[in-house]
Amino acid sequence: MEIIHVSAECYPVAKAGGLGDVVGALPKYQNKLGHIAKVVMPMYRTKFLYENSFDVVHKGAFGLAHYWFDYTIIKERTNKLGFDLYLVDIYGILDRERIYGYDDDSLRFTAFQIAVVDWMSQWNHHPDIVHVHDHQAALIPFMMQYCYAYQNLSYIKTILTIHNAEYQGWMGWEKANYIPHWDPWKSGMLEWDNDINPLASGIKCAAKVSTVSPGYLQELMHNANGLEMLFEYERGKCFGILNGIDTDVWNPADDFFIQEDYNTENFKQKKQINKKVLCDQFNLDETKPLIIFIGRLVGEKAADLLPYVISDSIYHMEGKMNFLILGSGEWWIEDQLQHLRSHFTGYYHSQIQYNEKLSHQMYAGADFLLMPSRVEPCGLNQMYAMRYGTIPIVRRTGGLNDTVKDFGDEGGYGICFNDATVGDITHSIYRAMQLYEQRERTHEIRKQIMQIDNSWERSAKIYINLYNS
Ligand code: GLC
Numbered sequence: 488m489e490i491i492h493v494s495a496e497c498y499p500v501a502k503a504g505g506l507g508d509v510v511g512a513l514p515k516y517q518n519k520l521g522h523i524a525k526v527v528m529p530m531y532r533t534k535f536l537y538e539n540s541f542d543v544v545h546k547g548a549f550g551l552a553h554y555w556f557d558y559t560i561i562k563e564r565t566n567k568l569g570f571d572l573y574l575v576d577i578y579g580i581l582d583r584e585r586i587y588g589y590d591d592d593s594l595r596f597t598a599f600q601i602a603v604v605d606w607m608s609q610w611n612h613h614p615d616i617v618h619v620h621d622h623q624a625a626l627i628p629f630m631m632q633y634c635y636a637y638q639n640l641s642y643i644k645t646i647l648t649i650h651n652a653e654y655q656g657w658m659g660w661e662k663a664n665y666i667p668h669w670d671p672w673k674s675g676m677l678e679w680d681n682d683i684n685p686l687a688s689g690i691k692c693a694a695k696v697s698t699v700s701p702g703y704l705q706e707l708m709h710n711a712n713g714l715e716m717l718f719e720y721e722r723g724k725c726f727g728i729l730n731g732i733d734t735d736v737w738n739p740a741d742d743f744f745i746q747e748d749y750n751t752e753n754f755k756q757k758k759q760i761n762k763k764v765l766c767d768q769f770n771l772d773e774t775k776p777l778i779i780f781i782g783r784l785v786g787e788k789a790a791d792l793l794p795y796v797i798s799d800s801i802y803h804m805e806g807k808m809n810f811l812i813l814g815s816g817e818w819w820i821e822d823q824l825q826h827l828r829s830h831f832t833g834y835y836h837s838q839i840q841y842n843e844k845l846s847h848q849m850y851a852g853a854d855f856l857l858m859p860s861r862v863e864p865c866g867l868n869q870m871y872a873m874r875y876g877t878i879p880i881v882r883r884t885g886g887l888n889d890t891v892k893d894f895g896d897e898g899g900y901g902i903c904f905n906d907a908t909v910g911d912i913t914h915s916i917y918r919a920m921q922l923y924e925q926r927e928r929t930h931e932i933r934k935q936i937m938q939i940d941n942s943w944e945r946s947a948k949i950y951i952n953l954y955n956s
Contacts, residue, residue, distance in 0.1 A: 488954060489614040490517060490524040493603055495586060495596065495623035497528050498736075500535045500572065503586050504783060505730070505867045506621060506650045509699070512733035515569030516947035525614075529581040529599050530561065530574035540564040544573070547609070549601050551594070552664045556580075558602040575602045593658045596623040596685075597665040604630045608637045616954045618646045622656030625689025626666065626677075632692055633673040634666070646953065647693035649686070651864050652711050653787060656685035680713060687714055690721055695953055699865035700886030701727030726953060729889055730865045731943030732874065737847075739875045739937070744847035751937050754876050755930060758851065765852035769836035771809040776923040778808055778880070778916065779853040781846050781868055784816030784824070784839075789859040789882070789907040794823040796859075796912045801834050803913070807920055811853070812837040813845055850875035854929075855919050861907045863887045869901075870941040876933035878922070880915050882907055890941065894922065900932045900939075 496502050498511030514524035530536065541561040548557045556577050563572040576582060580595045589595065604627060607613070617640075619627045628645040631637055658665070660683060679687035690696050698704040704727035707718045718725065740750045746764045749757035759773070766773040784790040797810050810831075812824055824837040838845060850856070856872035858881045865886030869879040878894075880902040881887040891901035902918055904911040923929055 488522045488616065488951065490514070490522060490616045490618055490954065491607070491614045492524060492526045492618045492620065493600070493624040493627060494526065494528050494620040495599075497526050497572070499568075500528065500574070501531050501533045501586050505699075505865065508733065508867055509648075509650065509730055510620060511568065512731065512736075512943050513947060513950065515733070516731070516943035517951065518570055520947055520951060522951065525571040525573065526568075527560075527573045527575065527603050529586075529595075530576040531586060532582055532584050536574070539567075541574070545606050545609075547602070547605055549598075549605050549667070551598055551601060551667075552662075556598055556602075558598075558605075560602075560606055575599055575606075577602060593656065593662060594665060596656065597626065597658075597662075600624060600626050600630060601667060603627065604634070604637050604640065608640055613640065613643055616644055616646060618648065618950075618954075619689065619693070620648050621650050622654055622686040622689070625656065625685045625693075627689075628692035628694075629669070629673075629676055629688045630667065633669045633676065635668050635670070637667070644694045644954070645692070646695045646697065647689040648697045648699065649690075649864070650699050651862075652686065652698075652707055652714060653862060655679075655687065655712065655714070658683040658685070679717065687717055690714070690717055690725075694724070695956070696721065696725045697728050697950075697953065698725065699728070699730045700889045701729065702889045703727060703864045703885040706885055728946055728949050728953070729886065730867060730870075731946040732867055732870045732941050734874070734942045737850075737871050737874050739851060742847055742851065744844045745851040746848070749851075749876075751934050754933060754937065758876055758933075761848065761851040762853070765811070765848055766809070769811060770833060771811065771836060772833065776808045776854045776920060777811060777852065778855045778857055778919065779811045779813070779849045779877075780857045781813045781849060782858070784814045784820040786817070787860065787862045789861050789912075790814065790816060790820050792859060792907065792909055792912060793820070794827055795909045796857075796916070797827060797831070797835055799909060799913045800916045801831055804917065804920060806834050808834075808916070810835045811849060813840070813842060813849060815839050815841055846871075850877050853877045854923060855880050855902075857912070857916075858882065858887060859904075859907050859912050860884060860887065866890070873900075873936035873939055873941070876937045878902065878919070878929070878932055878936065880904075880912075880919055882911075894932060900936050
């Protein structure tokens with residue numbers, strides 16, 4: 488089977504969050520299963536572009552509103568990622584350093600999608616499936632079916648995977664002329680709540696829709712940032728498929744970034760060595776339990792609660808633990824987390840940045856990972872942490888609920904709580920401290936979680952079954 492993935496992110500080319508990790512891994516595992524999976528994404532000006540070699544494979548042009556855009560498609564030469572990687576360059580709008588956050592993002596991503604569809608419509612041989620990810624690619628199913636210029640693609644089946652339904656790509660109808668001429672009877676397929684809503688359009692037009700965990704799909708029927716009714720209506724074609732993790736990239740037994748590689752036999756000593764190196768770097772105490780948070784510093788991840796949770800825990804539990812935070816996001820959360828440093832020197836440190844290497848070192852060196860997310864469609868960090876023997880402390884929501892079981896329950900191995908409140912989180916940290924005191928039990932749990940199979944092998948097959956259906 489031949490599959491084209493279309494996405495705004497793909498690790499290691501460009502990544503802002505879990506979407507990048509998934510699109511960087513799933514196609515590789517589909518290829519390993521004997522299929523042909525390729526990735527198409529925008530050509531931002533990231534390091535990857537300058538450090539690798541490419542061939543130009545296509546040049547074209549299209550009109551959008553009052554503009555005429557030339558586009559170029561280049562292909563990475565060596566297939567080093569385990570799949571064919573195509574980058575779409577559009578002069579003036581995609582040739583920027585960052586992925587998102589520009590005023591003209593609607594224009595940028597609509598243009599990207601037109602270029603992809605325009606290019607595909609000129610192929611002699613078409614793929615079996617076009618698999619689009621999130622709202623930045625979710626207009627493609629509409630374009631392939633209802634835009635006059637791309638009718639030759641209308642028979643190809645499309646799948647939309649929703650990694651996060653909070654972001655929908657809303658555009659006012661004044662931007663309708665961004666989209667190539669379409670059958671006016673089909674305007675409803677673009678709309679939700681009087682706006683052009685790319686994510687809603689994808690849900691309506693794709694043959695199948697998937698979310699990145701079964702639990703999240705259930706939640707979306709009640710809480711989907713305005714799309715609840717649509718999910719309810721379309722639920723017959725919606726499926727929840729849990730993400731996997733790329734066990735080639737996330738492997739404590741062979742990790743280029745960490746001080747000491749380790750496995751289920753020698754983790755007791757080796758994890759401690761990694762912890763020492765990490766603690767020395769940030770003036771923390773390696774003899775105390777180390778709790779980390781890694782992620783975007785935004786409300787969705789409940790990062791706004793971290794300053795309170797950290798202060799309360801350190802005061803009430805008399806500084807029995809250390810905290811280390813890595814991430815970036817809302818400026819006011821960043822500020823508060825920076826500010827705390829001077830209050831809790833020796834107990835707490837924060838790194839306000841995105842840092843892939845440090846994140847590996849943190850999973851390897853930490854005792855616990857905290858994920859208090861208000862919304863978590865799947866969550867990959869808890870799975871990375873477990874593979875590195877770091878015990879997850881998670882809120883029972885979405886994919887976190889699907890992947891972590893409380894150690895108080897039969898066969899359980901993590902710490903779970905119900906509400907994203909300072910009280911609930913601090914109580915869970917208290918439970919973590921108690922668990923940490925029981926050294927043998929902690930070691931058993933670490934060994935158990937290191938062996939949980941969250942690899943892509945399983946989920947990649949489920950996607951293939953979905954394509955077949
Ligand atoms: C988004 C979600 C996260 C999920 C990831 C990959 O970043 O917020 O929960 O794991 O996409 O699907």
